[in-house]
Each structure stands twice: as C-alpha cells, then as structure tokens.
Amino acid sequence: xxxxxxxxxxxxxxxxxxxxxxxxxxxxxxxxxxxxxxxxxxxxxxxxxxxxxxxxxxxxxxxxxxxxxxxxxxxxxxxxxxxxxxxxxxxxxxxxxxxxxxxxxxxxxxxxxxxxxxxxxxxxxxxxxxxxxxxxxxxxxxxxxxxxxxxxxxxxxxxxxxxxxxxxxxxxxxxxxxxxxxxxxxxxxxxxxxxxxxxxxxxxxxxxxxxxxxxxxxxxxxxxxxxxxxxxxxxxxxxxxxxxxxxxxxxxxxxxxxxxxxxxxxxxxxxxxxxxxxxxxxxxxxxxxxxxxxxxxxxxxxxxxxxxxxxxxxxxxx
Numbered sequence: 001x002x003x004x005x006x007x008x009x010x011x012x013x014x015x016x017x018x019x020x021x022x023x024x025x026x027x028x029x030x031x032x033x034x035x036x037x038x039x040x041x042x043x044x045x046x047x048x049x050x051x052x053x054x055x056x057x058x059x060x061x062x063x064x065x066x067x068x069x070x071x072x073x074x075x076x077x078x079x080x081x082x083x084x085x086x087x088x089x090x091x092x093x094x095x096x097x098x099x100x101x102x103x104x105x106x107x108x109x110x111x112x113x114x115x116x117x118x119x120x121x122x123x124x125x126x127x128x129x130x131x132x133x134x135x136x137x138x139x140x141x142x143x144x145x146x147x148x149x150x151x152x153x154x155x156x157x158x159x160x161x162x163x164x165x166x167x168x169x170x171x172x173x174x175x176x177x178x179x180x181x182x183x184x185x186x187x188x189x190x191x192x193x194x195x196x197x198x199x200x201x202x203x204x205x206x207x208x209x210x211x212x213x214x215x216x217x218x219x220x221x222x223x224x225x226x227x228x229x230x231x232x233x234x235x236x237x238x239x240x241x242x243x244x245x246x247x248x249x250x251x252x253x254x255x256x257x258x259x260x261x262x263x264x265x266x267x268x269x270x271x272x273x274x275x276x277x278x279x280x281x282x283x284x285x286x287x288x289x290x291x292x293x294x295x296x297x298x299x300x301x302x303x304x305x306x307x308x309x310x311x312x313x314x315x316x317x318x
Contacts (some may be wrong), residue, residue: 013083014257016314033218038063038067038073039059039063041073041076042054042059042062042063042066042076043059045062045076045077045080046058046059046080048077049077049080049081049086049090050080050085050086050089050090051089051090060078061151062076074198076104091299092298092300093297093298093299094297094299095297096296096297097195097293097296097297098282099231100296100297100298100299101279101280101299101309101310102136102238103278104280104298104299104300104301104309104310105136105199105200105230105279106136106137107279107299107300107301108201108228108230108277108279108301108312109133109136109137109138109197109228110136110137110138110139110148111189111301111314112195112226112228112314113195113226113314114140114143114198114213115140115144115193115194115195115226116143116144116194117142117143117144117145117186117189117192117193117194117195118133118142118144118145118146118193118194118195118196118197119136119145119146119148119193119195119196119197119217119220119249120132120145120146120147120148120196120197120199121148121182121196121197121198121199121201121217122148122149122182122198122199122200122201122204122211123147123148123149123197123199123201124147124149124177129166129168129175130168130170130171131145131147131175132147133145133197133199134170134171134172134201135174135186136199137287138172139242140172141172141173142172142173143173143174144173144174144176145170145172145173145174145175145176146175146176146177146178146188147175147176147177147178147191148178148179148180148182148185149177149178149179149182150179150180150181151179157205165177165179170308181209182201182205182213182216182224183205183209183212183213183216184196184212184216185216185217185220186216188220189220189250190219190220191219191220191221191223191225192220192222193220193221193222193225194221194222194225194226194228195225195227195228196217196220196221196225196226196227196228197227197228197229198213198227198228198229198230198231199228199229199230200230200232200255202229202231202257203231203232203248203250203253203254203255203256204252204253204254205254206254206255207254207255209254210255210265211265211269214227214265214269214271215269218269218270218271218317219225219270221317222317223317223318224316224317225316225317226274226314226315226316227266227271227313227314227317227318228312228313228314228315228317229266229312229313229315230279230310230311230312230313231256231257231262231309231310231311232249232256232257232311233256233257233258233259233278233306233308233309233311234255234256234257234258235258235259235283235286235306236282236286236291236307236308236309237249237256238256239285239286239289239290239291240256241290242290242291257311259276259305259306259311261310262313263276263313264287266313266315270317270318271315271317271318272315272316272317272318273313273314273315274314274315274316275312275313275314276305276311276312276313277301277302277303277305277308277312277313277314278298278301278302278304278305278306278307278308278309278310278311278312279300279301279302279308279309279310279311279312280295280298280300280301280308280309280310281295281298281302281304281307281308282295282296282307282308282309283295283304283307285307286306286307296309
C-alpha cells in the first residue's frame with residue numbers, strides 16, 4: 001500500500017471513529033478524503049495528527065491555504081506533522097514504553113559514524129533477517145555487515161524466533177551471520193572492522209566476559225575505528241525494580257551497569273570515550289528517588305546520561 005493509500009485508510013478509520021464529534025460529519029458521509037469538504041478534512045486532520053479539535057485561527061489558516069491552492073490536502077497534514085506541537089507533543093511520546101525506548105535507540109543509531117565494515121554483536125532482529133542495525137535506522141550504505149549471535153538453540157527463549165543464518169542483501173548492503181559467543185571473535189582478523197555495535201547486548205554477559213568482549217573488539221577494530229554501545233542504566237533499573245525482589249529487569253541479563261563503572265571499564269580496555277549519552281530521560285524519577293513510569297513514554301537522546309533509562313557510548317580505538 002502506498003503512503004497516500006495508508007493515509008486514506010487511516011482517515012477512513014478516523015471518520016468512522018469521530019463521526020459524532022466533528023460537526024456535519026455523520027457515518028453515512030463520504031469515506032474518500034478527496035470527497036470531504038475542506039473544513040471537515042481539516043478538522044479530521046487536527047484530530048488525527050494533533051489529537052485535539054481545530055482552533056479557529058489554525059482552521060482558517062489551513063482553509064485559506066487550500067482555497068488559494070498553496071497547499072493540497074496531504075500537504076496540510078504534512079505541515080501539521082512538521083509542527084513543534086506534533087513533534088514534542090506526539091512524535092516523541094508513545095503509549096507503549098517499549099516502543100518509546102526503541103525509538104530512542106533509533107535516534108542514537110542514526111548518529112553513528114559512517115562505516116564500510118560493521119560488526120554487530122547480538123544484532124539478530126526477531127522479525128527480519130536484515131538485522132537490528134538496519135531496522136534501527138543506521139543511515140549509511142556499507143560494504144559488509146556481520147551479525148554475531150549465539151546459535152538460536154543457545155539463546156534465551158525470548159530471542160529464538162529468528163533462526164536463519166543465511167546471508168541477505170539489505171537496502172544498505174550485504175548482511176551475513178556468524179553464530180558464536182561475542183567474547184570469541186577469533187575468526188575475524190585484526191583491524192578488520194570500522195565500527196562495532198553492541199546494542200542491548202553487553203548486559204547479557206557476566207562482567208568478566210564483558211572484559212573479554214571489549215578486548216576482542218579492540219583487536220578487530222582498525223585504529224580510529226569506533227565501538228558504539230547502548231545498555232540499561234543500572235541506577236534507573238534499581239528504582240524501577242524497587243519492591244519487586246528482582247535483581248535485573250530482564251531474565252536474560254547478567255548485569256545492569258551504572259554509568260561510572262561502565263565508563264571506567266571502557267577506558268581500561270583502551271578506548272577513548274568520545275560521546276556519552278542517555279536515552280529516555282527520567283528527571284523526575286531521579287529527583288524524587290521513586291520510579292515514574294510515565295517518563296518511560298518519552299523518546300529522546302540526552303546529555304544527562306546518569307538520569308536516563310539507557311546508557312549510550314561512542315568510543316574510538318586510538
């Protein structure tokens with residue numbers, strides 16, 4: 001279905017939902033957006049995009065654009081989606097906390113440096129053979145991407161859905177799989193990668209194994225190459241788990257790091273930490289000392305790393 005086809009379908013669904021709330025719109029009204037009168041279309045767009053009734057000034061502004069021919073109906077919707085009200089009030093907030101965190105990770109991955117040869121540690125995507133980095137929005141074409149992961153039968157049941165190890169051609173470049181521990185990268189030559197990414201994987205191995213992973217990453221990176229890593233913030237996780245009796249937020253996690261110990265570990269492994277960022281800001285949680293679940297629904301990348309739900313680092317091999 002085309003982008004406009006999806007929009008038409010969404011608008012038809014919205015018409016059915018809000019038929020009683022938009023003046024002049026009844027269930028028997030036309031269901032194709034081009035058959036709606038201009039005012040009804042704009043009022044529906046406000047409900048669909050901004051989640052509120054149209055204000056008089058905004059309504060008239062869009063009606064004037066439509067009458068003058070300076071905007072078509074879909075451009076009106078695009079203009080609303082480009083507004084600060086939409087971006088900060090809707091685009092960066094999700095009803096599902098998991099989706100909000102995922103979008104924060106997407107924003108981090110989109111900031112990673114351009115690389116021709118990429119090693120993705122634990123990067124199996126549970127719904128796509130193209131792997132996690134491609135679906136998180138890494139923006140640059142590459143010559144080679146290798147996804148290292150455990151054999152599916154050795155993974156926690158949460159992560160056994162995708163079992164294929166066949167190479168695939170993604171929209172950015174070729175993706176291949178190598179099933180083994182990410183602590184053993186012996187099949188890869190020294191300096192053979194420009195970028196190594198560990199996205200939500202470092203917490204899945206014990207601390208001493210994590211040291212082995214970092215040593216291997218240092219070896220397989222070329223001088224000047226980068227390690228990118230994101231992982232749960234242990235300080236946030238402890239607040240989230242208070243009163244539950246649980247030690248970690250995921251049954252497959254071995255350790256959830258605080259910022260300073262993890263930063264020191266990266267430096268001790270020989271990396272220069274170029275950027276340290278937080279994903280999904282939890283200021284009220286940390287100010288109050290009590291976990292505020294509503295803050296988990298806000299997407300973003302922040303400089304305030306210690307008061308975020310995820311820790312994210314971009315490190316360089318000297």
